[in-house]
Amino acid sequence: MDKNIYHAESAIACYLQACSRQKDDCKVRKYIARILWLLVYDNEETLAKTLEKFYTCVDLVRWLEWIPQLLTGLGYKDGSRVFHVILQAIGKNHPQALYFPIRNVYISVRNEYQEILTRHKQQLESSGNRADVPEHPPELARLRPRMSWCTKLLNTLRDIHPTLLSALESIIDTLCYMKDPWYDEVLHKLYTAIAMCEEEAFEIDHRQDVLNVKISSHIYKYIHGIMNYLTNAVSGSGRGSSSRDLSKQPSIKDKFEADFDFSNNQGRKLHKVLKNLKNWVKMLDKSQSNSNKNYLEERCSFFSRFCAATADVYLIGGYLNPKSHYVKISRFLPKIETIRKHSISARRLFIRGSNGKVYPYLMVQTSSNVRRARSEERFLQLLRMLNSTLTQRKESCRRNLQWRVPKVVAVSPGSRLIEDDVTNISILEIYKWYCKNKSPEMDVDAPIAYYYEQLGHMQNDGSVLNRVALGNIYHHIQKNILPPTVLQDWAKKTYPDPVMYWTFRHQITRHTALDCLAQFSLYLNSLKPEFIYITKQNGSLSTIHYYLPVNKDTGEFQQEQPIPFRLTPNMMNLMGPIGVSGLMVYSMISAARCLTDPKLGVDAILHAILKDEIQSTIKEVSEKKISNMMGEIPSAVTSIISRLQTAASFDKAENKLPSLILLTTTPENLCRLDPAWYPWL
Numbered sequence: 067m068d069k070n071i072y073h074a075e076s077a078i079a080c081y082l083q084a085c086s087r088q089k090d091d092c093k094v095r096k097y098i099a100r101i102l103w104l105l106v107y108d109n110e111e112t113l114a115k116t117l118e119k120f121y122t123c124v125d126l127v128r129w130l131e132w133i134p135q136l137l138t139g140l141g142y143k144d145g146s147r148v149f150h151v152i153l154q155a156i157g158k159n160h161p162q163a164l165y166f167p168i169r170n171v172y173i174s175v176r177n178e179y180q181e182i183l184t185r186h187k188q189q190l191e192s193s194g195n196r197a198d199v200p201e202h203p204p205e206l207a208r209l210r211p212r213m214s215w216c217t218k219l220l221n222t223l224r225d226i227h228p229t230l231l232s233a234l235e236s237i238i239d240t241l242c243y244m245k246d247p248w249y250d251e252v253l254h255k256l257y258t259a260i261a262m263c264e265e266e267a268f269e270i271d272h273r274q275d276v277l278n279v280k281i282s283s284h285i286y287k288y289i290h291g292i293m294n295y296l297t298n299a300v301s302g303s304g305r306g307s308s309s310r311d312l313s314k315q316p317s318i319k320d321k322f323e324a325d326f327d328f329s330n331n332q333g334r335k336l337h338k339v340l341k342n343l344k345n346w347v348k349m350l351d352k353s354q355s356n357s358n359k360n361y362l363e364e365r366c367s368f369f370s371r372f373c374a375a376t377a378d379v380y381l382i383g384g385y386l387n388p389k390s391h392y393v394k395i396s397r398f399l400p401k402i403e404t405i406r407k408h409s410i411s412a413r414r415l416f417i418r419g420s421n422g423k424v425y426p427y428l429m430v431q432t433s434s435n436v437r438r439a440r441s442e443e444r445f446l447q448l449l450r451m452l453n454s455t456l457t458q459r460k461e462s463c464r465r466n467l468q469w470r471v472p473k474v475v476a477v478s479p480g481s482r483l484i485e486d487d488v489t490n491i492s493i494l495e496i497y498k499w500y501c502k503n504k505s506p507e508m509d510v511d512a513p514i515a516y517y518y519e520q521l522g523h524m525q526n527d528g529s530v531l532n533r534v535a536l537g538n539i540y541h542h543i544q545k546n547i548l549p550p551t552v553l554q555d556w557a558k559k560t561y562p563d564p565v566m567y568w569t570f571r572h573q574i575t576r577h578t579a580l581d582c583l584a585q586f587s588l589y590l591n592s593l594k595p596e597f598i599y600i601t602k603q604n605g606s607l608s609t610i611h612y613y614l615p616v617n618k619d620t621g622e623f624q625q626e627q628p629i630p631f632r633l634t635p636n637m638m639n640l641m642g643p644i645g646v647s648g649l650m651v652y653s654m655i656s657a658a659r660c661l662t663d664p665k666l667g668v669d670a671i672l673h674a675i676l677k678d679e680i681q682s683t684i685k686e687v688s689e690k691k692i693s694n695m696m697g698e699i700p701s702a703v704t705s706i707i708s709r710l711q712t713a714a715s716f717d718k719a720e721n722k723l724p725s726l727i728l729l730t731t732t733p734e735n736l737c738r739l740d741p742a743w744y745p746w747l
Contacts, residue, residue: 074104075116086123092458094128095451096667102135103673105142106696118148126156130163130388134447137171138678141212150215154222161227163385164219165234170476172216174436177479179209233377238477240368241429244402244413249350250431253411255292256347259285263340264742267518272336274531276521280334289326289339296322322346337518344511351406369398374420381419382427382483383473387450393419407486408610409596414486426486436479440682441613443482446471448614448675449584452661455668459660467657469580470601470608484610489602493553493595497747500552513543517741533734540737540745548746550635557640560602573605575645578637579653581607585631586726587658587709589615589623592632595744614679622698623705628738633730636747651723658714662707672703 081097088094105113129136129152139149157164186203224231262285266272272279296319325342327333373396380392399416406412413429432439449469456462473485501508509515520539524531544550561567585592590612597611617624638646661668676699712722729735736745
């Protein structure tokens with residue numbers, strides 16, 4: 067073991083020396099990723115001391131994209147000091163790049179620390195101070211060092227850059243104040259409850275008993291939590307008491323309790339509850355449609371007074387793509403819009419940069435699943451690094467193959483700021499456009515309602531639920547309710563000029579190819595259409611809701627769908643048969659060939675990202691189990707690279723991608739999918 071540590075120590079020194087003489091960002095990124103992975107095997111801080119000795123060989127700008135991994139290193143049992151030293155050097159030269167993530171980590175660790183103390187205090191009171199209950203919870207030993215390092219870093223930043231940090235703190239406070247607590251919280255909770263109900267309704271046992279299935283205790287408690295929130299808002303003890311339309315809340319609370327009366331069995335039926343939840347979402351959206359604009363003077367006085375002379379604040383998220391020049395914030399434009407995007411209510415604000423351009427941002431809440439939000443941000447970090455890799459090969463570069471990765475910055479554990487594009491439109495919104503223009507106007511939930519209605523008829527008739535029955539339902543919906551030409555009709559109407567229409571189809575085909583390659587190689591679970599956005603300005607495809615599906619018990623990937631990626635009849639029809647078999651397939655092959663090039667070090671990047679992902683999912687398990695799950699990372703990376711090689715390689719003159727596309731687009735497989743996933747769209 068000592069011999070292996072000696073070799074690892076030499077490797078780290080060599081990598082750092084190589085970084086000092088290397089101008090290629092891709093190679094420097096590969097070396098840093100390998101260093102971060104080698105630190106997993108550190109023993110008595112031997113490797114950490116080597117990194118501390120030579121880290122100055124690497125330009126600080128090269129460390130910026132690895133800040134999340136450096137912050138994770140603050141929680142290591144051995145070697146956390148070197149990460150503090152590197153982060154301190156970054157903070158002195160690039161304070162804004164460090165402040166948002168370090169503040170977010172500090173608040174998260176502090177909240178977890180307080181929760182453990184509160185839980186332990188309750189345990190002591192209930193046990194009567196028995197001797198078998200320790201005086202201090204052992205979990206705190208894991209959190210204290212990380213909280214201490216974060217406190218030191220924040221104090222250092224405040225001492226060196228007091229004016230900038232004061233401005234950043236005021237921006238964060240104003241952004242958090244921008245939300246409308248009552249409306250945002252309730253709508254966010256309703257969407258979460260709908261997702262839980264749809265997931266439960268699709269379980270095989272529940273599909274075979276559609277008429278009688280009732281909500282689970284988990285959903286029951288969650289809906290009661292919404293009732294309690296409304297009660298607190300009305301009584302003035304909740305945050306919603308300061309919200310607008312407060313006078314309407316008592317009647318809203320009474321109506322909510324009447325609609326979700328679980329005192330009888332009829333009121334607890336799953337599909338009735340799901341229908342009521344969707345009606346409430348429509349009602350809240352309708353009540354908000356008349357007041358969707360506010361002005362800064364009314365709600366955000368700091369933003370209205372902010373100018374370039376206040377402080378040198380760069381565009382939020384600019385440091386996510388390290389470069390030599392960053393755009394500064396000149397002023398905040400005097401308009402805030404309330405919109406529904408990413409399946410939640412969001413506030414859109416506009417920032418004018420020092421270059422004269424206007425940058426829209428969304429302020430959204432992620433309080434329901436903070437850990438999932440951090441996982442999504444790690445996946446976006448991975449895509450940004452892979453984008454740089456795709457520029458290194460001629461085949462991918464000349465096709466302009468780049469994932470569109472919006473900038474996402476967590477301004478607090480439960481809130482984040484997302485780079486927006488006002489021309490974005492989700493695939494579900496296109497379907498709503500189709501429903502609205504159809505005569506007579508059709509309900510958006512008609513396909514899902516018909517699906518479960520037919521399952522109910524089958525239950526009454528005593529029929530067996532099999533693939534033939536599901537196939538018949540699928541074909542009827544595609545023929546009579548949701549035809550395969552919805553996206554194509556929208557594109558023709560949006561781009562009447564033939565040249566623009568051809569350019570749009572060409573661009574969206576390339577982006578669909580990259581999206582499908584990411585889903586297949588990284589074991590991603592395909593998203594619902596409301597989370598997939600098309601940019602009307604250039605035809606690019608984007609989303610922020612993918613995450614690496616790592617099993618928290620085993621550390622292995624888990625893919626829950628019977629198809630490798632999302633490629634529905636509507637997408638096929640939009641791209642055309644030649645676009646799918648030609649441009650899409652060869653774009654996937656070109657990107658896969660680039661990512662499997664061993665010189666570009668994609669495997670090293672995957673090791674570093676997956677290490678963070680697994681560590682975030684296994685906080686409450688033993689050290690031995692953590693060690694075993696860390697051992698799963700090399701096999702997971704090997705599995706990803708193997709899938710990329712499958713997409714890149716040829717067996718004689720044949721490639722396996724056409725067979726995967728056939729598997730994905732076969733109605734026999736699409737009919738097995740959840741109707742809430744809209745396999746027709």
